[in-house]
Amino acid sequence: MAMELERECPSCGAETFYRAGSTTLHLGEKVKWHCTECEYGFVKINGIDSSETPA
Numbered sequence: 664m665a666m667e668l669e670r671e672c673p674s675c676g677a678e679t680f681y682r683a684g685s686t687t688l689h690l691g692e693k694v695k696w697h698c699t700e701c702e703y704g705f706v707k708i709n710g711i712d713s714s715e716t717p718a
């Protein structure tokens with residue numbers, strides 16, 4: 664599993680997120696990604712983006 668993700672941050676415009684943590688749920692794996700440049704974060708569950716959910 665990659666520890667970094669290329670994605671444009673909607674908050675500061677940086678393009679790298681790091682994997683801040685993960686939790687295994689009955690739904691699958693929940694991974695928290697965090698911007699390297701600001702406080703913005705989001706989660707993915709089973710690889711599905713859940714950007715609307717505050718991390």
Ligand SMILES: [Zn+2]
Pocket residue numbers: 672673674675676677698699700701702703
């Ligand atoms: Zn950012």
